[in-house]
Amino acid sequence: MVTAKVWVLKKHFQGFPKPSDFDLKKIELPSLQHGELLLESVFLSVDPYMRPYSQRDMKEGDVMIGTQVARIVESKNPAFAVGAFVVANSGWRSHFISDGKGLHLLPSSWPESLPKSLALGTVGMPGLTAYFGLFEVCKMKPGETVLVNAAAGAVGSVVGQLAKIGGCKVVGCAGSDDKVAYLKKIGFDEAFNYKTVTSLDEALSKASPDGYDCFFDNVGGEFSSIAINHMKKHGRIAVCGAISQYNDSVPQKGPYVQIPMIFKELRMEGFIVSSWNNRREEGQKALLKWVLEGKVKFHEQVTEGFENMPAAFIGMLRGENLGKAVVKV
Ligand SMILES: NC(=O)C1=CN([C@@H]2O[C@H](COP(=O)(O)OP(=O)(O)OC[C@H]3O[C@@H](n4cnc5c(N)ncnc54)[C@H](OP(=O)(O)O)[C@@H]3O)[C@@H](O)[C@H]2O)C=CC1
Numbered sequence: 001m002v003t004a005k006v007w008v009l010k011k012h013f014q015g016f017p018k019p020s021d022f023d024l025k026k027i028e029l030p031s032l033q034h035g036e037l038l039l040e041s042v043f044l045s046v047d048p049y050m051r052p053y054s055q056r057d058m059k060e061g062d063v064m065i066g067t068q069v070a071r072i073v074e075s076k077n078p079a080f081a082v083g084a085f086v087v088a089n090s091g092w093r094s095h096f097i098s099d100g101k102g103l104h105l106l107p108s109s110w111p112e113s114l115p116k117s118l119a120l121g122t123v124g125m126p127g128l129t130a131y132f133g134l135f136e137v138c139k140m141k142p143g144e145t146v147l148v149n150a151a152a153g154a155v156g157s158v159v160g161q162l163a164k165i166g167g168c169k170v171v172g173c174a175g176s177d178d179k180v181a182y183l184k185k186i187g188f189d190e191a192f193n194y195k196t197v198t199s200l201d202e203a204l205s206k207a208s209p210d211g212y213d214c215f216f217d218n219v220g221g222e223f224s225s226i227a228i229n230h231m232k233k234h235g236r237i238a239v240c241g242a243i244s245q246y247n248d249s250v251p252q253k254g255p256y257v258q259i260p261m262i263f264k265e266l267r268m269e270g271f272i273v274s275s276w277n278n279r280r281e282e283g284q285k286a287l288l289k290w291v292l293e294g295k296v297k298f299h300e301q302v303t304e305g306f307e308n309m310p311a312a313f314i315g316m317l318r319g320e321n322l323g324k325a326v327v328k329v
Pocket residue numbers: 047048049125126129150151152153154155156173174175176179218219239240241242243244245271272273274316317318319320321323324325
């Protein structure tokens with residue numbers, strides 16, 4: 001008999017999530033039926049979407065949503081061998097039983113030297129978000145100027161590096177001087193701390209006096225309202241996330257986008273990475289290749305211990321992560 005630890009949503013978040021909104025429980029797992037496998041989480045992901053999606057999709061008492069890299073410890077399913085690693089979407093659980101549906105085996109070409117946690121970050125969902133958002137939504141072209149916010153995070157750090165690979169000038173902003181230094185180190189042409197600049201308008205003009213062709217928006221809110229005025233004619237905005245708004249109890253008011261969109265003939269498109277699930281393999285293969293060639297660098301903010309899942313999640317929402325926030329069990 002295996003006892004799984006799980007984190008449940010005790011109380012729907014009101015404003016910023018608090019440790020007391022979560023409860024750690026124990027569940028006895030039954031023995032395996034034919035076709036099933038037992039897995040143990042090795043790394044778990046904490047992601048911004050958990051905040052708005054919990055509100056929309058979960059009820060109090062549900063196990064927190066989320067993905068993990070997990071090791072198969074027992075298998076009664078011939079398609080999955082004991083010892084193999086998969087990416088699963090099984091929520092905040094230390095152990096779980098699966099029938100194999102929806103599990104993604106780590107690519108067979110995954111090198112021993114590479115942390116398996118990258119399958120939750122640069123070579124996983126966030127990296128794929130950068131890949132499809134930049135190439136398919138922004139339709140970035142060589143020679144263009146790309147702006148990205150939350151640039152030192154899981155998605156943003158990949159966006160900037162892919163834009164450099166694609167022959168663009170890249171401007172990023174982030175919420176600390178250490179993050180800004182990191183952006184310069186990984187090849188961003190310009191970077192600034194949006195929390196300390198005296199004027200966002202001036203910082204955006206200074207970083208690219210001619211404006212921006214592409215804006216990969218992870219943040220929304222005030223930053224985006226200002227950035228839209230810095231777009232070039234026929235610019236493209238990929239609306240990827242709106243983390244500045246996820247914890248709002250009262251929706252923010254405009255400014256509204258219509259006037260700059262008309263004057264500059266902009267295209268603005270929201271997207272969800274799972275729309276490209278049918279091209280997941282292509283994206284992962286490209287990202288893995290660039291990582292192995294050293295063209296895409298990565299950093300991970302690793303929190304130790306399953307018991308620290310809520311702290312890691314809250315820390316990520318507060319901006320305490322450089323690169324991808326993960327929990328190592
Ligand atoms: N559309 C899609 O399919 C997907 C969308 N996303 C979205 O992409 C965005 C980035 O996700 P991800 O890379 O995983 O997360 P990150 O690794 O970037 O972590 C979140 C970061 O957001 C920044 N942040 C937090 N609050 C604010 C705020 N009020 N204003 C500005 N920045 C803030 C912090 O960085 P800082 O120190 O710079 O403030 C923090 O580190 C999110 O909005 C997420 O929802 C992610 C995956 C898929």
